[in-house]
Amino acid sequence: MVSMEIVRKALGKKGVEIVLKNNEGSLGSVIASSQDGVVKVGYLGVKPKYRRSGYGSLLMSEVERWTGEKGAKEIRVNINPVPGSEGGVFKILKRHEFKIKGNTGSKKIKGKG
Numbered sequence: 001m002v003s004m005e006i007v008r009k010a011l012g013k014k015g016v017e018i019v020l021k022n023n024e025g026s027l028g029s030v031i032a033s034s035q036d037g038v039v040k041v042g043y044l045g046v047k048p049k050y051r052r053s054g055y056g057s058l059l060m061s062e063v064e065r066w067t068g069e070k071g072a073k074e075i076r077v078n079i080n081p082v083p084g085s086e087g088g089v090f091k092i093l094k095r096h097e098f099k100i101k102g103n104t105g106s107k108k109i110k111g112k113g
Contacts, residue, residue: 006062018062020046020055030059034070039063041077044089056092064096067109077105 004027009017015033019026028046032039041063046055067075079089080103090100098105 006058008062008066016066018059018066020059028055028059030063032063032066032075034067034072037071037073039067039070039072039075041075044077044092046088051088056088057095060092060096064109073109075107075109079103079105 019029027050031043093105098107
């Protein structure tokens with residue numbers, strides 16, 4: 001069995017890069033920042049050979065955890081997918097109960113505002 005770990009790297013005082021790794025290296029990552037009660041996801045990516053394995057969803061779950069720790073009340077994602085990966089990004093956001101309008105996904109955090 002391959003072991004995996006999630007590593008958080010602070011990006012200044014308000015940002016984070018969350019990386020999913022195994023013994024081969026990085027499988028994918030997400031970059032987010034928190035400001036004025038809103039977490040903005042600027043990047044979510046999973047290497048092609050690891051897509052469709054639930055790793056993107058795992059990364060979004062970690063963003064939701066981090067959002068709660070920051071006390072934010074909303075997560076926003078601007079969707080600019082790599083050609084060919086559009087379906088996966090939208091599926092991940094829908095699975096995590098984001099409301100999607102055009103190329104933007106948003107989710108209010110329960111118990112917050």
